[in-house]
Amino acid sequence: MISRLTGVLSEKAPPFVLVDVNGVGYEVQVPMSTFYNLPELGAKVTLLTQFIVREDAQLLYGFLTPTERASFRELIKISGVGPRIALALLSGLNTDELAQAVSAQDASRLVKVPGIGKKTAERLLLELKGKMAPVLATPDWSAVSDAQTDILQALVALGYSDKEAQVALKALPPDVSVSDGIKQALKALAR
Incomplete structure (x- = not known):
C-alpha cells in the first residue's frame, strides 16, 4: 500500500x-x-x-492533511459513493464545512457541490452521522518524527486503525528506532 x-x-x-x-x-x-x-x-x-x-x-x-485523507476514507466507505464523488465533496467543501453539514444534517450545503443530488446528500448525511467528529480529531502526523511516522504506517498497513496506532505510538519512547518501535507497539496492541 x-x-x-x-x-x-x-x-x-x-x-x-x-x-x-x-x-x-x-x-x-x-x-x-x-x-x-x-x-x-x-x-x-x-x-x-x-x-x-x-x-x-x-x-x-x-x-496534504491527515484530516482530508481521513474524510476521503470515510466517504468512500459509503455504498454508492466512489472516489470521484468523494473528491468532488472535498473539492467543494473543506473538512470543517463537511463536518458542520453532517452535524447539522444540512443537505442544502452538500447539494451545492456539483454531482451531488438531494437523495445522495441525504444518504451521505445519514451514513456520516457521528463519524465526522473522530475524523476531525485525526492527529496531525506532520508533528511526528520520521521514525514515528514509519511505525504508524506499518501498524496501519498491518490492519490497525489510525487511532489504535496512535495510542500504541504514545506509549513508545520518543527516540525509539523503527524496528524496535514496531515490535514494542505490536506487543502493546496484542494485550
Whole structure:
C-alpha cells in the first residue's frame, strides 16, 4: 500500500498532479482543496495517499492533511459513493464545512457541490452521522518524527486503525528506532 509520497512536483493539471519520486512519476488525483495549496512546480511536496485497486485501474489519491485523507476514507466507505464523488465533496467543501453539514444534517450545503443530488446528500448525511467528529480529531502526523511516522504506517498497513496506532505510538519512547518501535507497539496492541 502506498501511504505517503515525497518528491518533486513535476506537473499540475487539475485534478491530477505528477510527483517525481527518485525518477518514478506518480500520477495522483487530488481534491481542489489540496491542489490550491500545492507548492510551485519543481518544489518538494509530500502527499498522504490512498491507493485504490479496481478491476480496470490502479488509482492513487493524494492529500496534504491527515484530516482530508481521513474524510476521503470515510466517504468512500459509503455504498454508492466512489472516489470521484468523494473528491468532488472535498473539492467543494473543506473538512470543517463537511463536518458542520453532517452535524447539522444540512443537505442544502452538500447539494451545492456539483454531482451531488438531494437523495445522495441525504444518504451521505445519514451514513456520516457521528463519524465526522473522530475524523476531525485525526492527529496531525506532520508533528511526528520520521521514525514515528514509519511505525504508524506499518501498524496501519498491518490492519490497525489510525487511532489504535496512535495510542500504541504514545506509549513508545520518543527516540525509539523503527524496528524496535514496531515490535514494542505490536506487543502493546496484542494485550
